[in-house]
Amino acid sequence: MQNDVRTIGFIGAGNMPQSIIGGMIKGGFPAQSVLVSNPSRPKLDLLSEKYGLRTSQNNHEVANAADVIVLSVKPQLMREVCEDLKENVSNLADKLIVTIAAGLRFESYYDFLGDDIRIIRVMPNTPSLVGEGVSGLVADDKVTAAEKEFVQQVFDYVGITLWLEDEDAIDVLGAVAGSGPAYFFEFMHGLQRAAEEFGVSPEQARAMVQQTALGAAKMACESELSLVDLRKQVTSKGGSTAKGIEAYQQGELNEVSKKAVAAAVARNREMAKLF
Ligand SMILES: NC(=O)c1ccc[n+]([C@@H]2O[C@H](COP(=O)([O-])OP(=O)(O)OC[C@H]3O[C@@H](n4cnc5c(N)ncnc54)[C@H](OP(=O)(O)O)[C@@H]3O)[C@@H](O)[C@H]2O)c1
Known part of the structure; x- marks a missing residue:
């Protein structure tokens, strides 16, 4: 070439x-x-x-x-x-x-x-x-x-x-970035449903979730801070975000993410053998 x-x-x-x-x-x-x-x-x-x-x-x-x-x-x-x-x-x-x-x-x-x-x-x-x-x-x-x-x-x-x-890392990228948009949509939909259950209209619930996701992603992209520090920045001690985060931690959100990525990596490797 x-x-x-x-x-x-x-x-x-x-x-x-x-x-x-x-x-x-x-x-x-x-x-x-x-x-x-x-x-x-x-x-x-x-x-x-x-x-x-x-x-x-x-x-x-x-x-x-x-x-x-x-x-x-x-x-x-x-x-x-x-x-x-x-x-x-x-x-x-x-x-x-x-x-x-x-x-x-x-x-x-x-x-x-x-x-x-x-x-x-x-x-x-x-x-x-x-x-x-x-x-x-x-x-x-x-x-x-x-x-x-x-x-x-x-x-x-x-x-x-x-x-x-190497090629093994491509499987991991596929499980995180390839499948990731679906994970985020699932999470966003959960937040939207929660807002609706508390009486917000579906249109407004979706608007608040999607703009929050966009804003948070922009902050994560533009900030020098780690994701943990960014999270801490919006979590005042004893405040409402702290209570919300506590609920996520009790639900073992990080464990769920790990399980989701592991399941998708395994599936990527299985599928590689099919063709
Ligand atoms: N979409 C994604 O998010 C994504 C992400 C990462 C990787 N990929 C990879 O990208 C590749 C394409 O995915 P896609 O989403 O673009 O698929 P797609 O929208 O389903 O399109 C497949 C295309 O291949 C054409 N095609 C069928 N037989 C062909 C042949 N013999 N020679 C040339 N073209 C032929 C089809 O034409 P007809 O319409 O005429 O049948 C169709 O336009 C896949 O290997 C997929 O794994 C996709």
Whole structure:
């Protein structure tokens, strides 16, 4: 892959690649350097109308024209899609492979595409849709520093990027950041229901919960203080927050978080063996 020419080709035009592409174009990545393939036309038409991207219903066409191939199909389709690329793309080893599929490990891609590929696994999460994502990245040993930098820039368009130690850490990131939005929604819904039970209207209950979550997240992002110190800052001794926190501690909220992450990590590892 040449440093100055980086055409990026997405194989699959589902929700996640659409979010990434939207962020890239908004952030100034040149639309003429993005290609997308998908079996059916509607998503491709939307992307070409919205951003002027080159699109194709043929994966080979996109993979052949790209320097960086982003595999964005469901894990269960990955073997079929990769084996087809292996047969029909002549110089795969000269390109960089990026995969955003959950679960599948490097070993599977070497098996599907050949041992000589260079590959980066990226695990983005759904808040990428609003430019506030977390993407965990792990590269195999053959990937160059310039390639890593390029891929990091792509995912920086939709949030923050974290280079992880190894593939095991990707499972943990998936369980915390990938599943995390669902945990927060569940917790927020519990608070909303509690407010409603005390007579607040559903609209106002939701507004107070969502804005509090946003404000707390912003404070956590912007403050130098630890999360424990931030919590202490809003908890005066003997006050109402102290009573509320006491109830959470009795309910062993931290233990529940640990159990939730452990269950999701275990499931990620189980699912990796399915494909
Ligand atoms: N969504 C997330 O939050 C998230 C987070 C992290 C990772 N991921 C990973 O991202 C990948 C894509 O997820 P998604 O949410 O974008 O899925 P999605 O919205 O269900 O989209 C899947 C896309 O793949 C297309 N497709 C089907 N067969 C294909 C083929 N043979 N060649 C090329 N494209 C094909 C489908 O096209 P048709 O519509 O024409 O069938 C569809 O547009 C998955 O591997 C997932 O694990 C997703």
